[in-house]
Amino acid sequence: MSEAAAKPTLAVWKFSSCDGCQLSILDLEEELLDIVGAVEIAYFPEMTRAVVKGPYDVSLVEGSVTTPEEAERIAEIRENSKILITLGACAVAGGIQALRNFDGADAHAWVPTVYAHPEYISTLSTSTAISDHIDIQGSVQGCPPNKYHLLELIGSLVWGRTPNLPTHSQCLDCKVKGNVCVLVAHGTPCLGPVTRAGCGSVCPSYHRGCYGCHGPAETPNMDALTTRWRSLGVAEDDIVRGRRMFYAWDPGFVGPGEEHHKQPAAETTRGQGSI
Ligand code: SF4
């Protein structure tokens, strides 16, 4: 905690992302007053223009590292933060923008196609997780995270305890909810067996397969699930597309035979330079 302040200081930072994780904090609405009563919002541009200078007791980071500037900025934030937690698929695993990391993808080639003035674009060839660049103290999964998981995180930091967040797979929650399994009963491809619980099993509750937006459970077995999907007759291309979504670059969602896609963290940005 900050020696000068009675309340711990909280900073919320944005990197390459859609802002959804920050909006999940703001979506707490009724609980926000309790939060600002317990912590000092020191830096959170999406909530307030007021800025308190660091160092900060806690930094929450949304987004992945996709530019040389971001690679430098996250190191500065690390220096200025006692505790640093990553929020969401982009910060935890590189996000859907990490599709650029796979073999055959070429971010350099896309830039002139996407931007009218590519000369203004300075980007790395990869999108990488915050933990590929600095040490972190923890993370909250989800695209976006469940807002009550964020509340649990902030509360646990205030009270100095470990946050109680789910690590098990969707299937357990699905059974508790009494859902009919779409994979077993209907032959619908579902990523639930490898995906972290926490959304309330929304998709199977509406008779569709989970597509993994909460990221991998603690012990995902993608090899076994791939074998199961093959037994349903799912085409190989569709199996690959199925797992290359929000957590495409997460080791938990790398499929059989794809291990070579995951390079050592430092190599994913070092030497890549900018374009
Ligand atoms: S529907 Fe999906 S998440 Fe639910 S039990 Fe079946 S495989 Fe698991």
Ligand code: SF4
């Ligand atoms: S995709 Fe999976 S994790 Fe995401 S909301 Fe649907 S069931 Fe939940």
